[in-house]
Amino acid sequence: MKIDQVIALQIEGENYSLGTVLRFANLQGKFDLIDDYITISLIATYADEHSITASQEEIRAAVTDWKMEKGMYQSLDTEKWLAERLLSTSDLVDFARRKILNDRVRKHVVSGKVEPYFADRRSLFDAVAFSQIVVNDRVLARELRFRTMEGAEFFSLARQYSIDESTRLAGGFVGRIERTQLPQAIAAHAFGVIPGTIAGPFEIDKKFYVVKIEEVYPAELNEATRARIEGILFEEWLSLRRKQANVNVSLWNED
Template structure:
């Protein structure tokens, strides 16, 4: 099967071949799949250097996970899926092995580093429960902030005045968020404050916010945050390895 016969994209009822996608990628000089393959090569090289292997049982488990993800529960369905993409069971096994190796290399790279990263960057993972009122006039925002500080029910003001539909019906309640999930101007007033603090008006993208800190949740190194830090550290390692690697992409150099 030629690349012209392999469908890479279907959009609005029209199909686009892998050959067409690759030609476009060559013209633009970029294709994420090549970067992904480079990452895999760097991971494999590290695994080989440090004697990190993928057990047969783990590879088989990764194949099962892939089949569940794709909802391919019958062997015939797997074969049909692979054949439609000019792939083989060997390709599937290699993909599963790579998934296992990547996870083991990540654990090796990040071992003993998570706790230090958390200690040095703990505030990044602090969370807060926040409510907001969003309006388009500074004067109105100032008036609402004053009313809230004087004891008016924040959720009543939000339901009546806020222009932010997703939170207005909830009385302005955003929910539990981390620092990076809030506009910088809002986060600066919420994190480090005490519950009940009301701030505003704060201008963000030509809108004016009045915000209330409902509760603070200081970060703890739980399983979720540990996994996130591992991903951060692993991506930092990969980024460094990409920069250090001696590589070029002949595909972009074709006449």
């Protein structure tokens, strides 16, 4: 059967073939599902190469967890859901197995690499909590900073003058932001100072920022930071694995 004979979507009574959908995706350059499956397959290959497996008991537990997440407490509910999507129980079991392998391959790939990565890039994970006043005029920004130095309440000035709607009503409070997420002008003055320091004005994208450093958080290898680094390392590994893989997407070979 050719892809133009397979109905992929029905929208308000009109049918759209798989071929139509794929051609649109090709023009858009978006094949996320295919890319996802390539990733899953590369992970499965790595698991085979390194004898990383999942037991039947673990797979059954993963399937049960999936059912609970979907609110499927009866076997008939699961069977109906699968049938509506032309899936089988074996497809679900394979999905659960691959999910377990994904987690285990991730841990295998990043094992022993998190600590050195953190040690080499520790400063990147420093964070700061700050508030800001954003205005369109440098002179006004200087005046507002001067007023804070004289004792005016920063949050009151922010609510009165700041043009940044996302922080104005909160008295300019931005929250906790890591060094790499900060504009360079602010990052250069945000660390190594005592809480309460007022800095600026800084010109960023033709706007002028006066900031108050609320708190400084030196980097530490806690659970959240470890998870982030594991994610970075795993994505780097996957990117390299994709480049090295011999992948041929033959969607248009219908014969």
